[in-house]
Amino acid sequence: MIGDFLDSLSESVERLGDTIRFLVRILVQVPSxxxxxxxxxxxxxxxxxxxxxxxxxxxxxxxxxxGLQGYDLLQRFGSEDAxxxxxxxxxxxELGPVVTAxxxxxxxxxxxxxxxxxxxxxxxxxxxxxxxxxxxxxVVVPRFLGGVIAMPLLAAxxxxxxxxxxxxxxxxxxxxxxxxxxxxxxASVELRDVNEGIVKSVVFxxxxxxxxxxxxxxxxxxxxxxxxxxxxxxxxxxVMVLFLDYLITAFFLK
Amino acid sequence: MRDRGPAALGTDTTTxxxxxxxxxxxAVRYSVGGRVIFDDLDMQxxxxxxxxxxxxxxxxxxxxxxxxxxxxxxxxxxxxVGGVAVTRASRSQxxxxxxxxxxxxxxxxxxxxxxxxxxxxxxxxxxxxLPERLIRQLVLTKLQSVGLRGAAALMPAELSGGMARRVxxxxxxxxDPQILLYDEPxxxxxxxxxxxxxxxxxxxxxxxxxxxxxxxxxxxxxTAVADRVFLLSxxxxxxxxxxxxxxxxxxxxxxxxxxGLADGPVPxxxxxxxxxxxLLARDGGRYA
Numbered sequence: 001m002i003g004d005f006l007d008s009l010s011e012s013v014e015r016l017g018d019t020i021r022f023l024v025r026i027l028v029q030v031p032s033x034x035x036x037x038x039x040x041x042x043x044x045x046x047x048x049x050x051x052x053x054x055x056x057x058x059x060x061x062x063x064x065x066x067g068l069q070g071y072d073l074l075q076r077f078g079s080e081d082a083x084x085x086x087x088x089x090x091x092x093x094e095l096g097p098v099v100t101a102x103x104x105x106x107x108x109x110x111x112x113x114x115x116x117x118x119x120x121x122x123x124x125x126x127x128x129x130x131x132x133x134x135x136x137x138x139v140v141v142p143r144f145l146g147g148v149i150a151m152p153l154l155a156a157x158x159x160x161x162x163x164x165x166x167x168x169x170x171x172x173x174x175x176x177x178x179x180x181x182x183x184x185x186x187a188s189v190e191l192r193d194v195n196e197g198i199v200k201s202v203v204f205x206x207x208x209x210x211x212x213x214x215x216x217x218x219x220x221x222x223x224x225x226x227x228x229x230x231x232x233x234x235x236x237x238x239v240m241v242l243f244l245d246y247l248i249t250a251f252f253l254k
Numbered sequence: 255m256r257d258r259g260p261a262a263l264g265t266d267t268t269t270x271x272x273x274x275x276x277x278x279x280x281a282v283r284y285s286v287g288g289r290v291i292f293d294d295l296d297m298q299x300x301x302x303x304x305x306x307x308x309x310x311x312x313x314x315x316x317x318x319x320x321x322x323x324x325x326x327x328x329x330x331x332x333x334x335v336g337g338v339a340v341t342r343a344s345r346s347q348x349x350x351x352x353x354x355x356x357x358x359x360x361x362x363x364x365x366x367x368x369x370x371x372x373x374x375x376x377x378x379x380x381x382x383x384l385p386e387r388l389i390r391q392l393v394l395t396k397l398q399s400v401g402l403r404g405a406a407a408l409m410p411a412e413l414s415g416g417m418a419r420r421v422x423x424x425x426x427x428x429x430d431p432q433i434l435l436y437d438e439p440x441x442x443x444x445x446x447x448x449x450x451x452x453x454x455x456x457x458x459x460x461x462x463x464x465x466x467x468x469x470x471x472x473x474x475x476x477t478a479v480a481d482r483v484f485l486l487s488x489x490x491x492x493x494x495x496x497x498x499x500x501x502x503x504x505x506x507x508x509x510x511x512x513x514g515l516a517d518g519p520v521p522x523x524x525x526x527x528x529x530x531x532x533l534l535a536r537d538g539g540r541y542a
Contacts, residue, residue: 123363127422130323130357131377131429132349138380 022214025136026144033141043146047108047209051154054107055100059158062095063087063165070166071174083176084185087166088159092189092197096159098245101204104151105237109212112143113233116216117226125217140217144209151205152198159197196252203244208237275334276301276433276465277322282331284314284321291317293489295331299482304459304466306476306497308511309486315469316360318486319435322467323355324348336432353381356426357435362418364410364425370397371406374425381429396424400454416447423454427462434458436468440475448472452479473512477501485511487519 033040066087074080116139119125125135163185170176212233219229275298282295291314299305309315320326321333324340333340338351364373374393378384384392397403400420410418419439426434436455440448456479459466470476477483477497485493485500485508493500493508500508510518526532 119366122361122366123359124365126325127357127359127363127365129325130352130355130359131380131425132352133377133380134349 018218019210019214022217023210026141026210026213029134029137029141030145033137033145036142039138039142040145040149043142044150045146046111047104047143047147048150048153051104051107051150052157054103055154055158056161058099058103059096059161060165062099062158063091063162063167064169066090066095066162067166067169067174071170071176080170080174080176081180082184083166083170084163084181084183085188087170088163088185088189089193091159091162091166093193093200094197094245094249096162097155097197097200097204098241100155100158100201101151101208101241102238104147104154104205105208105212105234105241108147108150109208109233109237110230112147112209112212113216113219113229114226116140116143116213117219117229120217120219121221121223121226136217140213144213147209147212148202148205151208152201155197155201155204192252196248199252200245200248203248204241207240207244211237211240274301275299276336277467278332278334279321280332280334282321282333283329284317284326285329286317290489292321292328295486295490297484297491299465299467301465302459302463303481304455304468304479306480306483307467307469307486308471308473308476308483310511311471313486314489315471315486316437319357319437319467319469322435323352323357353429354431355433355435356429356431358419358422358426358437358439360438360441361415362410362422364413364418364422366410368409369406370402370408370410370413370421373410373421374428376425377429392428393424396428397421399427399458400424401450414447416443416450419443419447419451420454423451423458427458430462432463432465434464434466436466436470438470439468440470440472448475455479473514487511 067083070083070086070090071080074082074086116125119135119139125139128135128138167178167181171178171181215229215233215236219225277297277299279295279297282292283290284292284295295318297307297318307315307318317326321328322335322340324343328341331341335351336354338347340348340351343351364370365376368376371393374396375389378389378392394403394406397406400423402417402420402424405413405417405421410421413421439451439455443451452475455466455468458464468476468480477500480497483493483495483497483500484491487507493503493505495503500512503509503512507519509515516522
């Protein structure tokens with residue numbers, strides 16, 4: 001039992017090391033991939049624009065729930081005017097980046113992993129190597145960069161729609177005063193809060209994109225292998241996002 | 255056999271072997287996961303010829319191509335391709351070498367997210383800075399030569415197996431390589447497509463002055479176009495010669511392979527314990 005645990009622990013550490021080495025290999029190729037911006041734009045479209053609907057819809061609902069729960073909590077202390085502040089800080093600092101990253105891993109991460117995995121399984125990556133084209137530079141780096149760029153943008157959109165959702169419930173339904181909702185938010189949300197959200201979404205974007213391209217690139221070249229890679233992408237990304245979220249939060253509250 | 259001088263080769267630092275072989279494998283040993291695939295493999299491939307490499311499934315024919323292209327590293331021995339020592343070459347040297355080689359993968363391995371035209375144009379766009387008009391001309395010429403100019407706008411998913419392989423062939427020759435490798439080019443093709451590919455192999459070899467290596471186990475098809483045949487079995491070359499010599503060979507292995515006999519030196523049965531003992535065993539055996 002303990003032996004199994006230690007085995008899986010050492011395997012995880014090994015995989016983490018492999019992933020970091022893969023990241024270094026990607027970073028080395030970034031400058032030369034920048035010379036082909038169209039490839040990166042295509043991937044920003046794939047990872048970002050195609051995730052927009054799910055991100056906006058989820059943002060709206062999360063914001064509406066915040067409006068309800070926040071109102072219920074705050075009115076117990078007679079401070080429902082602070083709803084705007086509570087919703088904005090909750091979304092910008094925490095829910096925006098985290099929920100976006102989890103959705104991003106499910107929508108864009110799985111697509112990346114299975115696409116690259118299938119390219120491996122159907123010899124497309126080997127064919128590129130045979131044509132003296134480095135698949136890391138041509139396939140992996142643009143997809144990685146596309147994800148890293150798209151993720152903070154998606155998180156910002158999520159937070160924005162979320163705040164609108166909170167306003168929709170708080171102000172329109174629960175009749176919190178619109179003036180105090182917005183003015184309190186403006187007065188007490190600081191740049192530090194926004195920065196925390198930006199740092200988180202960038203870090204999550206790097207983590208989720210890296211995990212997806214790594215799992216796809218090193219998947220077993222079989223149907224089962226591609227399936228495993230996709231599952232692992234979601235599971236590893238989710239755990240990693242929550243773990244990193246704790247670290248960054250602790251760092252910012254220090 | 256065709257009489258043809260050695261094809262002009264790029265001048266690399268490593269000296270070309272005294273035999274005029276363009277691909278020279280000597281005492282190559284390769285194993286994966288403890289299983290020995292090649293042991294003491296020697297093979298010399300002459301320039302300008304179509305060379306067939308045959309052998310039963312699982313003898314490592316595809317692995318042989320991977321060794322030649324440097325996608326797999328041999329445990330021991332030397333592999334020399336066009337004057338480059340593949341076994342000691344750096345990554346950039348290998349990439350430079352591969353620009354002089356083309357390879358046709360078993361199922362074509364076309365990039366599925368771009369059109370037929372873009373697939374053939376892919377190596378040109380990656381390696382050259384040619385103007386669009388010239389790329390267009392080159393791609394259309396190569397597609398015409400495999401008879402698929404009309405399919406230029408299609409996506410790979412819309413092609414039949416034979417068509418996909420012809421497109422892949424056009425892509426393999428678009429950089430004007432000196433060596434063309436074919437990995438099982440006939441698998442899963444109907445007789446018409448097979449005939450088309452066969453003729454293309456011969457035609458490209460002669461018209462473009464290539465050296466072709468065809469890995470296959472379709473005995474009759476490949477011996478029809480090959481100048482020379484190597485038969486692999488048990489990790490080494492068990493027979494070599496012209497197709498006629500192979501047909502006349504007294505060797506049991508060659509007879510079994512060329513004649514398509516189920517049992518012989520290459521056994522029908524995978525190694526197993528005693529048949530009756532296993533059937534009568536009480537514990538039922540463990541097969542999971």
